[in-house]
Amino acid sequence: MAEQHTITLIVVDDHPVVRDGLRGMFESAPGFRVLGEAADGVAGVELALRLDPDVVLMDLRMPGGGGVAAIADLTRRRARSRVLVLTTYDTDSDTLPAIEAGATGYLLKDAPRDELFTAVRAAAEGRTVLSPAVASRLVSRVRTPAAPGGEQLSAREKDVLELVAKGTSNKEIAAELFISEATVKTHLTHIFAKLGAKDRAAAVATAYDRGILGVS
Structure with missing residues (x-):
């Protein structure tokens, strides 16, 4: 052998x-x-x-x-x-x-x-x-990919998060997506809640971890 x-x-x-x-x-x-x-x-x-x-x-x-x-x-x-x-x-x-x-x-x-x-x-x-x-x-x-609640991000919330991941400010996100800064902040509040994240950096890290970002 x-x-x-x-x-x-x-x-x-x-x-x-x-x-x-x-x-x-x-x-x-x-x-x-x-x-x-x-x-x-x-x-x-x-x-x-x-x-x-x-x-x-x-x-x-x-x-x-x-x-x-x-x-x-x-x-x-x-x-x-x-x-x-x-x-x-x-x-x-x-x-x-x-x-x-x-x-x-x-x-x-x-x-x-x-x-x-x-x-x-x-x-x-x-x-x-x-x-x-x-x-x-x-x-x-x-x-069990999602922490609290397990809700999926909406398409618009994902758009916001993708721009956050690129380092885009709320004002720039508002201009890019043709929405108000107040609406951007509302989307971010929902994103943080759905991902169980306390801030922008944690939300981006969690999204990459779960495959919400970084997948084609």
Whole structure:
């Protein structure tokens, strides 16, 4: 039987003990080769672009350059490497941005080693890998996308929000849509209520998070 393709990877984590542990774990298992390590996201991007591994094991919260920004940078640069997030955090504020930025998978650091090996193999093939805790969060978020009330934005409210996302002022929105500034403010009040947002920035972020903005 032919030997499986050796999967190459790099480890990006700010804790030397974690990097050493992961390197040792993968180098002791057949079918894997660790090409290098980095201590922050910026160095991780440079290393991934230089070494072109099959998989990047990426921590999220690192001083000197976080994982989400690094994932987005690799996606923007069209890196071949698949990114598998490996972190201690499974909160929405970490999970969703990482996946939206282009991560192929998301595992927690307490995952059993066999699960980690399987996840890296799957990521190398471009398959999505999510730990059960993360998967249930995402499914729940998709099934109940709206927070308070769950009302959909009207077409006009979406028009207003798209202009807000471009940094347009209320006065400019009024001129663009041929409505009064008072009407713009009314639309914004409804948008904030429907999205459960407290201000313009939060409304835009929530809208991107739910796919209201940024989809064709």
